[in-house]
Amino acid sequence: MFVATSRREVPLLGGDVTEGVVRVGDTVRRPTRPSTPSVHALLRHLEAAGFDGAPRVLGIDERGREVLTYLEGESGIRPLPPYAVTDEALTALAGLLRRFHDAAATFRPARDAVWEDGSNDDRPPELVGHCDVNLDNVLFRDGRPYALIDFDLARPTTRLFDVVTALRHWAPIADPVDLDPLQRDLRVGPRLRLFCDAYGLPPRDRRRLLDLARLRFSRSYVIMRARAAIGGGWARMWAEGAGERIRRAGAWLDAHQDDLHAHLV
Ligand SMILES: Nc1ncnc2c1ncn2[C@@H]1O[C@H](COP(=O)(O)OP(=O)(O)OP(=O)(O)O)[C@@H](O)[C@H]1O
Numbered sequence: 584m585f586v587a588t589s590r591r592e593v594p595l596l597g598g599d600v601t602e603g604v605v606r607v608g609d610t611v612r613r614p615t616r617p618s619t620p621s622v623h624a625l626l627r628h629l630e631a632a633g634f635d636g637a638p639r640v641l642g643i644d645e646r647g648r649e650v651l652t653y654l655e656g657e658s659g660i661r662p663l664p665p666y667a668v669t670d671e672a673l674t675a676l677a678g679l680l681r682r683f684h685d686a687a688a689t690f691r692p693a694r695d696a697v698w699e700d701g702s703n704d705d706r707p708p709e710l711v712g713h714c715d716v717n718l719d720n721v722l723f724r725d726g727r728p729y730a731l732i733d734f735d736l737a738r739p740t741t742r743l744f745d746v747v748t749a750l751r752h753w754a755p756i757a758d759p760v761d762l763d764p765l766q767r768d769l770r771v772g773p774r775l776r777l778f779c780d781a782y783g784l785p786p787r788d789r790r791r792l793l794d795l796a797r798l799r800f801s802r803s804y805v806i807m808r809a810r811a812a813i814g815g816g817w818a819r820m821w822a823e824g825a826g827e828r829i830r831r832a833g834a835w836l837d838a839h840q841d842d843l844h845a846h847l848v
C-alpha cells in the first residue's frame with residue numbers, strides 16, 4: 584500500500600538507535616531496514632490473531648518509510664515515572680508478553696525471511712520474539728503496559744530468551760549504578776517471581792532463567808561491540824558505555840545469582 588504524507592511531522596524521541604522516527608497524524612513513520620518485510624508479516628499475523636498490543640502495519644510512504652498506527656500512551660523513558668516501576672506494571676507486562684508470545688507462536692515466517700542478528704538462546708527457536716522489551720519499547724496507559732512497539736530486533740528465539748531480555752530491563756538485572764533512581768530500591772528476586780507467576784513460566788524455564796541471563800550478557804557484549812564497529816547509533820551507544828553496562832550487569836548477576844535463584848525454585 585502507498586500512503587501519502589501530507590501532514591505535519593512530529594519527531595518521536597525515545598530509544599537510542601533509530602533516528603528519524605516521526606508521528607504524522609495517527610501514524611508513525613520509521614526508516615525501513617532489511618528485516619522490515621519480515622517484521623510486517625509478523626505484525627500482520629498478530630493483527631489477524633487478534634493481538635491488539637502492537638501497532639498495525641499501514642504500508643510504506645512515498646519516502647520509503649514504514650507506516651504504522653500511532654498508539655496512545657507513554658513509553659518508559661528516563662527519568663522514569665513512578666508507575667513504571669510498580670509491581671502492577673510488572674504484572675501487566677508479563678501478561679502482555681505472554682499474550683504476544685501465544686499469538687506469535689502460530690506465526691510461520693517465510694523461509695527466506697530476513698531478521699536482525701542478535702544474541703540468542705542455544706535451544707531451537709519456538710517463535711519470533713520481540714527481543715528488545717526495554718521500558719522505552721513499551722507503551723503505558725493508565726500506568727500499565729498495554730502495547731509493545733519497536734519490533735526492529737524481532738527474530739526467531741525461545742520464549743525464555745524473550746522473558747530474560749524483558750527481566751534484564753524490568754526486574755531489573757543490572758548494577759544499581761546504571762539504574763534510574765526509582766529502580767534502585769526494587770527487590771529484584773521477588774519481582775522475578777512475580778513476573779514468572781504472571782507469565783505462567785514453567786518450573787524448568789525458571790530453573791534455567793538466570794543461567795540464560797548470564798549467557799545473554801556475554802553474547803550481547805560481543806554482538807554490541809561488533810555492531811558498534813558499523814557506526815551510527817550503535818557506535819554512539821557503545822561510546823556512551825553500553826559495553827561497560829553489560830559487564831557491570833553480568834558482575835552484579837554473578838554476585839546475586841544464588842539469592843535470586845532462591846526466588847525461582
Ligand atoms: N506505534 C507507535 N505509537 C506510539 N508511539 C510510538 C510508536 N512507535 C514509536 N513511538 C514513540 O516513539 C519513540 C521512539 O520509537 P521507537 O522505539 O520505534 O524508535 P527508537 O526507540 O528511537 O529506536 P530504538 O529502540 O531502535 O533505539 C517511542 O519511545 C515511543 O514513544
Ligand SMILES: [Mg+2]
Nearest residue numbers: 598719720733
Ligand atoms: Mg525503541
